[in-house]
Amino acid sequence: MSLALALGGALRHGSLLDRTTVPPASDDAAAMRTVLVGVDFGAGHSFDPTLDELAQLAESAGDAPVARVVARRKAPDAALFVGSGKADEIKALVAEHQAAGVLFDQALSPAQQRNLERHLGVQVADRTALILEIFARRAKSHEGKLQVELARLQYVATRLVRRWSHLERQRGGAGLRGGPGEAQIELDRRMIAERIKSVKARLAKVQRQHDTQRKARAKSGALRVSLVGYTNAGKSTLFNALVKARVYAADQLFATLDTTTRSMYLEGSGQSVALSDTVGFIRDLPHKLVEAFRATLQEATEADLLLHVIDASSPQLQAQRDEVERVLAEIGAQDLPQILVYNKLDALQPQPRALHDWIERPGGGLAPRVFVSAMLGTGLDVLRGLIAVAAAGQPLQPPRPSPPEPAASPPDSRPAIAGQSHPRAQAPHTA
Numbered sequence: 001m002s003l004a005l006a007l008g009g010a011l012r013h014g015s016l017l018d019r020t021t022v023p024p025a026s027d028d029a030a031a032m033r034t035v036l037v038g039v040d041f042g043a044g045h046s047f048d049p050t051l052d053e054l055a056q057l058a059e060s061a062g063d064a065p066v067a068r069v070v071a072r073r074k075a076p077d078a079a080l081f082v083g084s085g086k087a088d089e090i091k092a093l094v095a096e097h098q099a100a101g102v103l104f105d106q107a108l109s110p111a112q113q114r115n116l117e118r119h120l121g122v123q124v125a126d127r128t129a130l131i132l133e134i135f136a137r138r139a140k141s142h143e144g145k146l147q148v149e150l151a152r153l154q155y156v157a158t159r160l161v162r163r164w165s166h167l168e169r170q171r172g173g174a175g176l177r178g179g180p181g182e183a184q185i186e187l188d189r190r191m192i193a194e195r196i197k198s199v200k201a202r203l204a205k206v207q208r209q210h211d212t213q214r215k216a217r218a219k220s221g222a223l224r225v226s227l228v229g230y231t232n233a234g235k236s237t238l239f240n241a242l243v244k245a246r247v248y249a250a251d252q253l254f255a256t257l258d259t260t261t262r263s264m265y266l267e268g269s270g271q272s273v274a275l276s277d278t279v280g281f282i283r284d285l286p287h288k289l290v291e292a293f294r295a296t297l298q299e300a301t302e303a304d305l306l307l308h309v310i311d312a313s314s315p316q317l318q319a320q321r322d323e324v325e326r327v328l329a330e331i332g333a334q335d336l337p338q339i340l341v342y343n344k345l346d347a348l349q350p351q352p353r354a355l356h357d358w359i360e361r362p363g364g365g366l367a368p369r370v371f372v373s374a375m376l377g378t379g380l381d382v383l384r385g386l387i388a389v390a391a392a393g394q395p396l397q398p399p400r401p402s403p404p405e406p407a408a409s410p411p412d413s414r415p416a417i418a419g420q421s422h423p424r425a426q427a428p429h430t431a
Contacts, residue, residue: 031064038105229309230320231280238374312342
């Protein structure tokens with residue numbers, strides 16, 4: 001069963017005192033049949049009409065999408081998010097496909113989630129819970145696990161509303177936890193707050209250790225280069241190709257979460273740079289998740305150069321690039337020098353006329369763009385050449401165009417030389 005859908009289950013059954021964290025679902029668990037729902041709220045709101053990305057997220061979380069529903073509204077319905085009519089349509093699809101859950105592409109309020117579960121008769125989860133589940137499955141390092149736990153605790157804390165009868169029971173009396181008249185929900189909130197405080201303290205300790213390591217790399221004088229980009233753009237594959245490492249890479253969302261740093265030797269220049277592979281971004285990445293992973297994302301903010309990896313074959317290329325730029329601005333890395341690496345050249349049609357050109361950045365100015373295939377190795381020499389330019393301390397700027405040569409003037413239009421009149425201005429010779 002999907003952990004995203006199980007996340008609500010832990011809240012529905014009994015106190016959270018013993019469930020401050022939800023145990024990760026087994027990767028071997030049977031896939032849960034789910035219905036996907038997306039709502040288009042018009043201009044100003046991100047929306048994927050195909051729901052392909054939500055389907056990829058669901059599959060990454062171990063779910064099996066069996067149907068997709070798209071709705072259009074001017075604003076969310078306060079009770080059922082999609083309105084009663086569309087909720088009835090979803091309920092019919094759940095019954096038709098024997099689905100066990102419904103996944104929404106937008107964030108739901110606790111009340112909307114509760115009402116939808118009652119109306120549909122199955123578990124309901126939103127995009128935030130889905131992303132949190134995938135992060136929980138993929139985190140391998142101690143720091144990554146702490147960051148995921150913090151984000152999930154903060155998410156669970158927002159779900160604590162008076163939804164269930166057990167939260168209305170009072171505890172009190174001599175020798176009982178919580179003091180006279182303290183409701184179960186208050187105990188849950190206090191327990192979660194204490195756990196969040198504990199996790200933050202442990203994360204701060206880990207961050208101090210990483211700060212020491214980053215300072216050591218900075219003292220070495222090597223250029224610090226960080227890979228950033230939308231999830232599944234091929235960052236880890238490119239990282240492996242550049243430094244000949246064996247970081248896990250797969251055609252799935254958030255295949256890797258933990259930052260990895262390796263030394264990359266630049267042939268020809270005789271220099272080495274420190275190359276770091278960071279966590280991928282995604283549309284509507286929960287703010288709490290960005291906040292929890294701030295220590296990991298700091299690797300990008302302290303870099304000297306960013307390699308912004310973009311899936312050149314994606315139909316959502318521009319939207320994905322814009323989302324990465326938005327997150328970079330959120331963490332304070334929007335002004336760092338960038339090389340735009342358009343990856344997956346082997347899947348791009350038609351092929352570009354040149355592997356290297358220049359492209360305008362959102363804030364103005366030009367940035368170098370390189371088309372590569374990390375899988376086949378195409379364009380990597382061009383990319384290494386640009387990194388070598390940056391490592392040598394030279395700015396990444398397009399070459400200045402040569403000034404045009406002045407056109408040859410016809411004899412009659414040549415300017416007169418000082419002290420000499422124009423030939424036609426001379427007086428006629430008289431005998």
